[in-house]
Amino acid sequence: MSLLEIDNLHVHFLSRDRLGEPRRARALNGVTFSLDRGEIIGLVGETGAGKSLTAQSVMGMLRPPAHRIAGTITFDGRDLATLPDAEMNAMRGSRIGMVVQSPMTSLDPTARIGAQLVRIQQAHGKIPRQQAEERAIAMLREVGIPDAPRRFAAWPHELSGGMAQRVLIAMALINDPVLLIADEPTTGLDVTVQAQILELLKREMTARGLATLLITHDLGIVAQYCDRVAAMFAGTIVEEGSVADVFAAPRHPYTARLIASAPDRVDLSSRAQFAGAPPDLTALPEGCVYRDRCPRAQSACAIPPPKADFGNGHAAFCHFPEPA
Amino acid sequence: MSAALQLDDIVRRFPGPQRGLFVHALNGVSLTVNAGETVALVGESGSGKSTLGRIAVRLDRPDEGTVTIAGRDTTRLSLASLRPLRAMMQMVFQDPWGTLNPRRSIGAAIEEPLVLHGKLDATARRATVLRMLERVRLQPELLTRYPAQLSGGQLQRVAIARALVTNPKLVVLDEPTSSLDLSVRADILQLLRQLQEEFGTAFLFITHDIGTVRLIADRIIVLYLGSIMEEGPATSVLASPRHPYTRALLSAEPGTFPGQHRQRIMLDGEIPSPLNLPPGCPFATRCQYAIPACANAKPQLVQGVACIRSREIGEQPAMRE
Numbered sequence: 021m022s023l024l025e026i027d028n029l030h031v032h033f034l035s036r037d038r039l040g041e042p043r044r045a046r047a048l049n050g051v052t053f054s055l056d057r058g059e060i061i062g063l064v065g066e067t068g069a070g071k072s073l074t075a076q077s078v079m080g081m082l083r084p085p086a087h088r089i090a091g092t093i094t095f096d097g098r099d100l101a102t103l104p105d106a107e108m109n110a111m112r113g114s115r116i117g118m119v120v121q122s123p124m125t126s127l128d129p130t131a132r133i134g135a136q137l138v139r140i141q142q143a144h145g146k147i148p149r150q151q152a153e154e155r156a157i158a159m160l161r162e163v164g165i166p167d168a169p170r171r172f173a174a175w176p177h178e179l180s181g182g183m184a185q186r187v188l189i190a191m192a193l194i195n196d197p198v199l200l201i202a203d204e205p206t207t208g209l210d211v212t213v214q215a216q217i218l219e220l221l222k223r224e225m226t227a228r229g230l231a232t233l234l235i236t237h238d239l240g241i242v243a244q245y246c247d248r249v250a251a252m253f254a255g256t257i258v259e260e261g262s263v264a265d266v267f268a269a270p271r272h273p274y275t276a277r278l279i280a281s282a283p284d285r286v287d288l289s290s291r292a293q294f295a296g297a298p299p300d301l302t303a304l305p306e307g308c309v310y311r312d313r314c315p316r317a318q319s320a321c322a323i324p325p326p327k328a329d330f331g332n333g334h335a336a337f338c339h340f341p342e343p344a
Numbered sequence: 345m346s347a348a349l350q351l352d353d354i355v356r357r358f359p360g361p362q363r364g365l366f367v368h369a370l371n372g373v374s375l376t377v378n379a380g381e382t383v384a385l386v387g388e389s390g391s392g393k394s395t396l397g398r399i400a401v402r403l404d405r406p407d408e409g410t411v412t413i414a415g416r417d418t419t420r421l422s423l424a425s426l427r428p429l430r431a432m433m434q435m436v437f438q439d440p441w442g443t444l445n446p447r448r449s450i451g452a453a454i455e456e457p458l459v460l461h462g463k464l465d466a467t468a469r470r471a472t473v474l475r476m477l478e479r480v481r482l483q484p485e486l487l488t489r490y491p492a493q494l495s496g497g498q499l500q501r502v503a504i505a506r507a508l509v510t511n512p513k514l515v516v517l518d519e520p521t522s523s524l525d526l527s528v529r530a531d532i533l534q535l536l537r538q539l540q541e542e543f544g545t546a547f548l549f550i551t552h553d554i555g556t557v558r559l560i561a562d563r564i565i566v567l568y569l570g571s572i573m574e575e576g577p578a579t580s581v582l583a584s585p586r587h588p589y590t591r592a593l594l595s596a597e598p599g600t601f602p603g604q605h606r607q608r609i610m611l612d613g614e615i616p617s618p619l620n621l622p623p624g625c626p627f628a629t630r631c632q633y634a635i636p637a638c639a640n641a642k643p644q645l646v647q648g649v650a651c652i653r654s655r656e657i658g659e660q661p662a663m664r665e
Contacts, residue, residue, distance in 0.1 A: 066525040067496075180614050181389075210388035210552065212611045215596040219610065237525065240555075240598030263602045281530040282600040283555025288534045295527035298495050 021097065022054035023231045024078070024199060029091030029101075031073055031082065031255075033301075045301040047073050047086065049255040049309065057198065058229040062242035062263070064278065065252035068298055071235045074252075075201045077101070078233070079118055080108040095199065114144040117192030119221075121204040123184035127176040133160075133187050134172035137194055144195050159190040164220055182213035186220065193224060200225065203235045218245055239282045243267055248333070251275040254299040254309040261334030269344045271328065272336040273314050308339065316340045346415035348514045348546030349377040349400055349433075354409035356395055356570075360619050368618045369395045370406070371570040371626075371642075377514065380540065382547040384561035384578070386554070386593070390615045392570040393550045397516040400548055401433040402426055414513045431461035434507035438519035440499035444491040450477075450502050451487035457510045472509065479542070480505045480535060497528035501535065508543060518550045533559050554597040558582060566590050569618060569626035576648040586649045586658055589627045625651070633657050 031048035048070045055061050063071045076082055078093055080100055093100040095116070100108065112118075120126050128136055137156035141147050147155075153172070160168035163186040176184060185205065192200060205221065206214040222245055225232050234246055242249050243263060250260040251274065259272035270276040280286065281294040296313035305312050311321040318340065325337045330344070354373045357366040369392045377383045387393045398404040399411060402418050410419045413433055418426060434457075437443045444453050451473055458469045474484060480501040491499055500520060507515050517536075521529040533556065540547060549560055557564060561578040566587065574587040585591045592609040611630045616622065622629055624639035631638070633653050643650045651657070 066527065182614050210615070211554065211596045212388065212592055213614055215598075215608060215610060218598070238598070239526065239600045243600045243602045243604075244598040267600060267602050278527060279600065281527040283526075283529075283553070283559055284599050284601070286530045286533075286559065288530070288537055288559055294530040294534075295497055295525065 023057050023096060024055040024233070025092075025094040026054070026074070026078070027052050027092045027094070029074070029077060029093065030089040031070075031077060031086055032089050033085045034087055035085045043302060046304055047255050047301055048077070048091075049304070051091070051252075051255065051257055053250050053257055053260060055199070055231045055233060057231050059248065060225060060232040060234060060246045061248045061250060062246035063233060063235045063250050063252060064237065064239060064242055066237070066278075066298070068254075068301070069252040070255040071252055072203055073255075075118075075203050075233060075235055078201060079112055079116065080105075110144065113140055113191075114195040115197055116199045116201065117195070117197035119185075119188050119192045119200065119202045119205045121207050123181060123188045124176065126188055127184060129176050132173050132175055133179070134174075137172075137187075137191060140191055141194060155194065156190075159194045160187070163187070163190045163193075163224075164216070165190075181209055182217065185209060185213075185217050189217075189220065189224070193228070196228070198231065200230045200232045201235075202232060204237070205234070206241070207236070207238075221245075239267075239279060240284075251278060254301065254304060256309050256337070258310060258338070259334075259336040261330070262332060265330070265332060265334040269342075271330060271334070271341040271344065272310075272338050273316050273340075273342060274310050275336070276342050308337075316342075346412070347376045348379050348381075348414055349375075349548060350410075350412040351375050351396070351400065352410045352412075354396065354399060354406045354411070356392070356399060356404070356406050365619055368621050369570050370399075371621070372409070373567070373570070373572055374409075375565055375572070375575070377546045377548050379513065379546050380544040381562050382536075382540065382549055382560055383563045383565060384557045385548060385550045385565050385567060386552065386557055387567035388552055388593075388615055390569070390618060391567040392618075393552075393567050394518055396567070397435070397518050397548060397550045400514070401435050401516050403435070428461070431457065431510040432513045434510065434512040434515045436500075436503050436507050436515060436517045436520045438522050440496060440503045440523075441491065443503055444499060446491050448490075449487065450482075450489050450491070450494070453491075453502060454506045454509055457506060461510050476505045476509045479508075479539065495528075496524055497531060500524065500528075500532055504532075504536065504539070508539060508545065511543060512545060514546045514548065516548045516550065519552070520549075521556060522551070522553065529556070536560065554594060566593065569615060569621065571626050571642070572645055572650060573627060574649045574651075575645070586654045587627075587651050588631050588633050588653075588657060 029048050029051040033045040033047055035043045037043045051074055065071055088101055134156055138152045141152045157168050157172050165171050165186055206217050246263050249263050249266050250257045253274045259275045270279050307322040308325045311317040320339050325339050327335050327337055328341045329335045352374050354370050356370040357368055360366050385393045399406050454473045455469050482501050521532050564578050564581040565575040566573045568589050574590045585594055592611045595609045613630055616629055624641055625643050628634040628638040643652050
């Protein structure tokens, strides 16, 4: 049994258009994947593919107009999707940690960082203040913040972007989670700082045996830091497998095109077009969600694609997968 | 023939948080962009690259130094006398949503520079706009649409069409693909390359993304804390960077071939505050090769590299992690 199992998750945005007619945007359409202890999975895909929404579903952070229509999210044997709020609150920030993209807006600007690190410990258990402070300072040191006792008293606005991201990582890890969700953890940071943060995350994930769901649009980060990769398109996982297998021979036409447009692989002298129109989530095609954009599509694609299994956990949902 | 853009010894300071304290954004930068050439200006946040781009098209004015566009010194021109020259220099920004007026149609947005600068009548303008739309590979029916109806990639094509419609000598592109998805980014870069071949425009391409630089640059200029660290032809800078900062920057970029382990050079800390510039080499505080002499005087750019130790370092094998 895996640590996290997401099975057939459907999330829709329900609203009304200008004429008052109900409008349904199918944002997640049967997302299914699992994550084992100690494993790092990278979730990739274009804007609007549903990567962050998947993370928010796991964290129990869906708010109207987003609604879970179907599916289960089993974490450590319990279904998070039906967990009462109080129990979900206890889970969030302790057993499951999260690191998000914009560190500057994710820290409370009105509290010193030490106070925030103490607060998150006391929210999840009785711990004497002095002990919580000592742990906070040790944690700041662990995430590479120089002069940690002094930084303990710093305000968020006094930190650089890289330092603020280290503090967020400290907050995510201080209650010893078993699952870490990192949603674009280095987007917006400079590349030399990004390298520092990724090395820090990798070190912590390995040392703590953390299962990690890493959401990124940067294929390089997935190739260098993840064990497995899942590619999403229009709220569906279209392919998954080990990083080595998928990057060497992507089998779903969408993944193939995505990987071919990476800056260190793309051939700009070709006249081929790389992108297509973003899918309209209110009017997805029947069958395969990618078929309107797919160069390999045929009439059979109007029925939902089967799972094509290539062994070693590598699979694509496609009628006509690319040859290896 | 004169260069499309020439900047000489540009210095720009902004007032700091206290009296007498300045943000030293640019500290004596000189560069040239020739017709038909793409020069990538690479640097991290705070390096001064956007300020330099704004100065190039005279959206901002340097405190010292001169700006010459297609042979004309624009440094001290008033806004009014700059106006007729604006057709020669255009800009494309990072956020296409923010740069297009949401209440004007796509056609009107592309036509506007022609109204301001051209001598064409309405029929000729319309024909030009249509031709431009086709060149950026957008459907003619988009002409009457509004920005909210377009995707980010389509909007960036509109912004590019608008910048090129007056046939400028120089276009400054400030992170034009940074907010776009990978595949859309590839399409836009491909388009820019084709348009440059067609129009012979000079591009000053500002970016922090090494992957983009690899794809688009003819020459590379690496900026750090308002000074040029290294410059040269893209192929040689990418293949054998000589400045320690360039090396670290290139090695930090994760490649998409799993198991391909570049020797990653980790830098400590982050870019220092531009309020108190170190007296010597701006990079010395983070440089693994720094020696006491580095803090004494700012190194000059010699044969494309501003480092007093570049020769000895070049002869050493790259440091292991």
